[in-house]
């Protein structure tokens with residue numbers, strides 16, 4: 798088992814980055830979408846750069862819903878966006 802650098806692709810700009818430079822969103826079994834700060838939650842994941850431009854685009858378009866194949870209510874989208882912005886300032 799060799800060590801591989803964990804790299805993932807942003808769903809907005811399609812740039813491949815190390816996981817630490819991306820935010821992970823995950824859809825759990827119930828279909829609820831969460832911001833996964835541990836990067837370990839089970840379920841379908843989607844990655845977005847820790848970058849305001851990518852976060853804005855992910856939430857202004859349907860990129861996140863499409864990537865997760867989830868129906869995300871508007872209020873939930875704005876909650877998730879707030880959480881993502883908070884995570885940026887850590």
Ligand SMILES: [Zn+2]
Pocket residue numbers: 807808809810811812845846848851
């Ligand atoms: Zn990006």
